[in-house]
Amino acid sequence: MTEFAVILLSTILVNNYVLVQFLGLCPFMGVSNKLETAVGMAGATTFVLTLASICSYLVNTYLLEPFGIEYLRTISFILVIAVVVQFARMFIQKTSPLMYKVLGVFLPLITTNCAVLGVALQNTMKAHNFLQSTLYGFGAAVGFSLILILFASMRERLFAADVPQPFRGAAIGMITAGLMSLAFMGFSGLV
Amino acid sequence: MSLMRATSPHARAGDSTAKVMLQVAAATLPGVLALVIYFGIGVLINIALCSITALACEAAIVKLRQRPVAFYLKDCSAFVTALLLGIALPPYCPWWLPVIGASTAIVLAKHLYGGMGYNPFNPAMVGYVVLLISFPVDMTRWVGPAEIINGAPGIDEALSLVFGFGGYNVDGFTRATPLDIVRLNESVLLSQLYATEPVLDQGTVAGLGWEAANFGFLIGGLFLLFRRVITWHAPVAMLGTLTLMSLLFYDSGSSLSEGSPMLHLFSGATMLGAFFIITDPVSGATSNKGRLTFGAGVGLLVYIIRAWGSYPDAVAFAVLLMNFAAPTIDNYTLPRTYGHKSARRATDLEER
Numbered sequence: 001m002t003e004f005a006v007i008l009l010s011t012i013l014v015n016n017y018v019l020v021q022f023l024g025l026c027p028f029m030g031v032s033n034k035l036e037t038a039v040g041m042a043g044a045t046t047f048v049l050t051l052a053s054i055c056s057y058l059v060n061t062y063l064l065e066p067f068g069i070e071y072l073r074t075i076s077f078i079l080v081i082a083v084v085v086q087f088a089r090m091f092i093q094k095t096s097p098l099m100y101k102v103l104g105v106f107l108p109l110i111t112t113n114c115a116v117l118g119v120a121l122q123n124t125m126k127a128h129n130f131l132q133s134t135l136y137g138f139g140a141a142v143g144f145s146l147i148l149i150l151f152a153s154m155r156e157r158l159f160a161a162d163v164p165q166p167f168r169g170a171a172i173g174m175i176t177a178g179l180m181s182l183a184f185m186g187f188s189g190l191v
Numbered sequence: 192m193s194l195m196r197a198t199s200p201h202a203r204a205g206d207s208t209a210k211v212m213l214q215v216a217a218a219t220l221p222g223v224l225a226l227v228i229y230f231g232i233g234v235l236i237n238i239a240l241c242s243i244t245a246l247a248c249e250a251a252i253v254k255l256r257q258r259p260v261a262f263y264l265k266d267c268s269a270f271v272t273a274l275l276l277g278i279a280l281p282p283y284c285p286w287w288l289p290v291i292g293a294s295t296a297i298v299l300a301k302h303l304y305g306g307m308g309y310n311p312f313n314p315a316m317v318g319y320v321v322l323l324i325s326f327p328v329d330m331t332r333w334v335g336p337a338e339i340i341n342g343a344p345g346i347d348e349a350l351s352l353v354f355g356f357g358g359y360n361v362d363g364f365t366r367a368t369p370l371d372i373v374r375l376n377e378s379v380l381l382s383q384l385y386a387t388e389p390v391l392d393q394g395t396v397a398g399l400g401w402e403a404a405n406f407g408f409l410i411g412g413l414f415l416l417f418r419r420v421i422t423w424h425a426p427v428a429m430l431g432t433l434t435l436m437s438l439l440f441y442d443s444g445s446s447l448s449e450g451s452p453m454l455h456l457f458s459g460a461t462m463l464g465a466f467f468i469i470t471d472p473v474s475g476a477t478s479n480k481g482r483l484t485f486g487a488g489v490g491l492l493v494y495i496i497r498a499w500g501s502y503p504d505a506v507a508f509a510v511l512l513m514n515f516a517a518p519t520i521d522n523y524t525l526p527r528t529y530g531h532k533s534a535r536r537a538t539d540l541e542e543r
Contacts, residue, residue: 035522150518150519151515153519153521153522154311156518157518158304158311161304162305162306162309163303163304163309164305172303175299175303176311179300179312179511180511180515182321182511183320183511183515184512185508186496186502186508186509186511187496187500189502190496190499190500
């Protein structure tokens with residue numbers, strides 16, 4: 001039980017994928033302009049990340065390792081992730097056409113979200129078992145969602161701020177993310 | 192029909208930004224006085240260096256942005272930021288620490304976001320955290336209380352330590368802080384620890400000097416409450432959560448205990464944080480419900496990082512983390528506006 005709590009705590013706060021490992025920065029900057037979009041993206045990414053870490057674990061254990069073709073790991077994981085993203089895309093298109101429109105190009109771009117591939121590869125690197133892989137993926141997704149939603153609220157406020165012209169938009173967003181990353185170093189040593 | 196302009200008795204409060212800021216500055220006096228009595232004049236040197244740098248940076252940036260310099264300097268907000276940073280920095284640290292910290296606070300955390308009223312993070316705490324991450328060794332050298340190190344450094348010693356000439360080394364004056372001692376202890380009961388460590392032994396509840404400084408900031412905070420510069424919500428929520436958490440994990444002082452509630456309340460930067468940092472109206476939450484959530488979050492994070500993290504005094508990190516969450520907290524704790532049935536967000540569509 002403690003082990004699972006440690007995995008969750010580690011992926012959500014201490015080794016947060018966005019602010020500590022700097023993965024998944026493109027959707028982090030791209031979809032954080034509005035809170036509603038960010039919440040939708042957070043949901044979609046959580047779904048994809050959890051499912052992708054399950055699928056990549058299964059592919060790795062039951063396909064790659066028995067046949068001794070681990071050198072195909074990266075490319076097969078990308079394929080697995082693309083399939084899961086396509087599945088999520090069809091699901092959202094049917095259930096919430098509005099969200100599908102709002103998320104637009106960022107939905108298929110979850111495929112290239114480095115956090116998703118990063119989680120899958122780290123799962124094999126750390127030799128996690130099935131449950132650990134699932135939790136690791138879920139924890140990473142929760143960490144990503146938390147940061148994305150908090151950051152989106154903050155950016156909505158930044159739009160109203162009297163930011164000097166050269167720093168408007170993405171520049172001040174990056175500075176904010178950097179300051180946040182500093183604050184997250186306070187969690188170091190927790191796990 | 193006559194159009195008289197003045198009908199109601201329009202009351203005027205006469206409060207200006209400068210007046211509020213100066214009251215905050217005045218309220219730090221008891222705490223600063225305690226720091227001077229127990230740790231010597233180092234804190235005054237820090238405040239002076241921070242203030243000079245902060246005011247210079249503020250003037251330079253305002254000039255760059257082609258705004259009236261005198262108008263912005265007169266509101267004293269840069270001075271209060273510098274004052275809080277100067278109090279938080281370790282006394283007798285090398286001169287470039289306050290300079291870097293104050294310029295980071297003013298330029299990066301305040302003016303890049305548009306100046307006063309727009310900064311999402313508390314500038315003083317940004318300056319502190321940047322220094323703590325960049326120069327951890329210099330930032331964790333605290334001098335011991337005067338009684339324990341046989342007198343705090345005098346003026347010439349202090350200047351020599353700060354500006355790096357003369358033969359004095361700051362290591363001759365530094366001691367572990369009470370929070371450091373308790374955090375690193377894993378072998379003896381807390382009562383034994385209190386008996387062997389002079390800083391804890393000579394103090395009443397939370398270490399000699401530290402408890403006095405915290406008591407000073409508590410008095411200053413009560414003055415601000417009395418003057419209605421701040422509201423009670425955030426400090427009460429923070430101190431309450433911190434007390435509750437430390438009670439839960441106190442286990443009456445075993446070797447693995449994380450310290451008594453009194454230690455957590457009256458050591459480190461607790462009172463300074465509770466009354467002067469998290470009550471910042473700009474970077475904190477806006478509504479009263481939001482302030483309660485904000486304060487409770489800070490208290491919880493302070494305890495978590497103090498007890499299990501690698502930074503024994505966690506106030507700066509906790510404040511920055513909750514600053515990051517403040518817009519979201521505001522979003523979900525909107526008060527109902529008069530005339531509407533439920534709380535509405537500014538971005539909601541109009542009712543039809």
